[in-house]
Amino acid sequence: MDALLGGIQILLSWQVLVALLIGSIGGVIIGAIPGVGAAVAIAILLPATFSFEPIVGLTMLLGIYGSSMYGGSIPAILLNTPGTPVNALTTYDGYPMTKRGQAHRALSLAYSASFFGGVFAVICLIILAPVLAMIAPHFGSREIFLAALLGIILVILAHRGQIMAAGMMAFLGIFLNTVGLEPAKYTHRFTFGQNWLTGGVDLIVLVLGLFAISQALFLMVEKDEMPKAERVQGNMLGGFVELLGLKRVASVAGSFGVMMGTIPGVGEFTAQFLSYTYAQKTSKTPEAFGDGSPEGLVSSEAANNAVPAAAMIPLLALGIPGEALTAMMLSVFYVHNVIPGPQLFQGSMDFVMALYIAMLLLNIIVLVFLLFSTNLLLRITQIPTRYLGLMILLLSFVGVYSLRNSPVDCAMATGFGVFGLILKRLNLPIVPIILGVVLGGIMEVKLRSAMARVDSPIDFVNRPISAILVSLILIVLVQHVRALRFEHRQRRLKKQMEGDKPPKDEGVAPEGF
Template identity: 70%
Template sequence: MDLILSAIDILMRWDVALALLAGSVGGVLIGAIPGVGPAVAIAILLPATFSMDPIVGLTVLLGIYGSSMYGGAIPAILINTPGTAVNALTTYDGYPMTARGEPRRALSLAYSASFFGGIFSVICLILFAPVLAKIAPMFGSREIFMAALLGLILVVVAHRGQALIAGALACFGIFLQTIGLEPVKYTQRYTFGQDFLGSGINLIVVVLGLFAISQAFVLLTDEDEKVRMTRLRGGMFQGLRELARHPRVAGVSATFGVLMGMVPGVGEFTAQFMSYTYAQKTSKRPQDFGHGSSEGLIAAETANNAVPAAAMVPLLALGIPGEALTAMMLSVFYVHNVVPGPGLFQNDMDFVVALYLALLILNVLVLLFLLFATRSLIQVVRIPNRFLGVCILTLSFVGVYSLRNSATDCVMAAAFGILGYVLKRLSLPAVPIILGMVLGGIMEVKLRAAMARVKEPFDFIDRPVAFILFLLIIIVLAVHILRVLKDQKELKEAEWQTKSSSTSFGSLMWRRRNSFLKDHGKRVRARHSKLLRRLTDLF
């Protein structure tokens, strides 16, 4: 009880309350605008948070992180366009409700499910905090190195079908982190005699380039779409009553969100997929899923909003971010000399509980705001893409320049913006680069510290926690390799069956397959040519 009272005292400051209100309302607005998303907003705000107290800066970022998914449901349901990437599954059942004249019901149900998922997650983690305080001291340099390595591997294998390129991008991020002065003997690495590389490549410059500036390029090069909005009638409280009729789906989905949020590199997509699949398989009306099922909408929205609070566990307990947004928050800790990890739970437990209480209050504020302001809020969907692109580009360069008053940083941010733009157009992930930079630095420091006590290779895993983490790494790699081999085997079997078919139908399907592959190759080459023309136009 004393711990909670101390955390409440931290949150009673006027600047913390203002930051919480601004973050929660601003996050909803950002989420409701298709094409922006929380990563862009957090990247732009990062330089400003460095001058704030840690609790104030983190409260603003947490507000945007936790509330953007609420706002992302609005365009997903009304115009079949997810406001944030994690709201893509919301369109499956949300938009069909709108199509049959039930937009108010769909929005109200999405808000209620998101609120339940967020509250459930925070309560679980407040109750779990004392356990974390006892487990955290078991992690030394070896254990944190193994945990960071496990997180990096999970991030790579989570990109199914793109694991190789994700691994290459993660290694590129690790390489970027090594540029400049190395952390022990302070010798120059990969600077090639260039003074501007002596201080290394700033993480915030890379973040703003890959996420904010690249998204501005996308918005500037895409054409504006005419949006036809659906008029809302009636109250918005219906979803709270309807959610109470599906406690099993909501409870299981929230549990999936909490569990998946605590695993680095997994996040909202896996939690949503597992929740949606469970809800469909256990439903009495599985045929309604994808056609306006209330259970499907509850599963998707509950799971994705249960993740943000859970994602703070590896960040706070071990100093290991599981995704790009928590990696950005980690930089706020470092700027203010607040080191996440075992010491944080031992010495500043009230600070940790204050962050969780902030998330609790955030969900209440967002729900009240949306229940009364949705009719006015939906107008932000009409903002033109190119106007947004100009605003994001301007704010991004202002933020980059304010870091060190360096024009060189602006040039580097623009270069990473072009790289991010190319990655977006090729549908390749940029997150592994950021996590490679963050986790690479952690792994290097902890490995050097651990090697002072290691005489033989097996000494590295001679402690229980380190050995368990090592086994998890082996299991994850083995499962991924088996899954890849299985996919290849199934593909070969399908090709063999098609080739061996002597029926006219089989021959026809084989010819169609070859024709499809040929046409697909032409489309890929045309897309690449179009991309090159757009890059040329940028210059």
């Protein structure tokens, strides 16, 4: 209770409240513009947040992170164009409802389900906070190293169909983290005699290049798109009443969001898939899914909005980001010398509770804003994409140059931007690079620290938590190999069945020949 009251006291600062308001409303606006997304906005704002107090900068970024998916549902439902990649599943049932003249109903359901998922996740976190405070101190260097290793394995395996590419990108990120001065003996690594590489590859330069500049270049080379949608008319509060009849679907979806959010590298897409599949299998009208099912819309939106709050668990408790956005937030901690991990839960529990309460407040702010501004946001979606690209490019270079007033940083960011554009064109994953840089740095530091107290590899599993983590790593790898073998057998069986079929009408002339 003392931590909760301390967290409320921290949030009563006007700077924190203004930052939360700007982040929440700004995140909705950014999410409503197709082709931008929270990653681009957070990347651009990162350099500015370094001059704020940690709680001020983090609440602003949290506001963008947690609210962008609210805004992303608007073009997904009205235009069949997801505002953020996470809202892709929303188009399955949201847009068919719009075509039937039920746009206000679809938006109302999306808003109410998103609000439920976000609040549900925050309440779960507040309840779990004392448990995390007890468990976190038991994580030493070995455990955090193994947790980071598990995280990077899960990030790679989460890219089904692109595992080899994701692995290469993750290891590229780990390599980029090694460039510069080695942290223990300050020897030069991979600098090749170039002084400008001595400082290494700055995470913010990399993030702005791969996410913001690459997206700006992508938008600038594409054709201008100005989608149009009809004004939405109707009661936006009706979705809350309808949600009462779908509370089982919403609760299960929120639970999936919380569970998947706590696992590094899994995130919104897996939570959505599991909740959508569950809702369809347990529905009385499964045939309606994909054709305007309210259950499908609720399961998708409740799950994806529960993930941001849950994703803060590994970040705050262990200092391990689960995806790119929390990896960016980690840099704000480091700049202000606030190290997330077991010590944060032990000595700054009121700070943790302040972040949780901020996430609760952002859901309320966003909901109130959306109930009165949906039609206004429709005008924002009509901004030509090339203007957006030019604006993002200018803001990105301002952000990069403001870090150290260095033209070299601008050149490096441009190079990473072009590289990111190539990856987008080839449909290759970018997120593993960022997580490789962040998790690779954590793994190196913690492994060095652990090796001072390790005499043999057995010492890595001689404690309960480390043994559990090693077991999880082995289980994940074995299950993945089994899944690959099963898919290989299925493909071989399918080919055999196709090979056994006799050719159709072989040697018979068609009628009328």
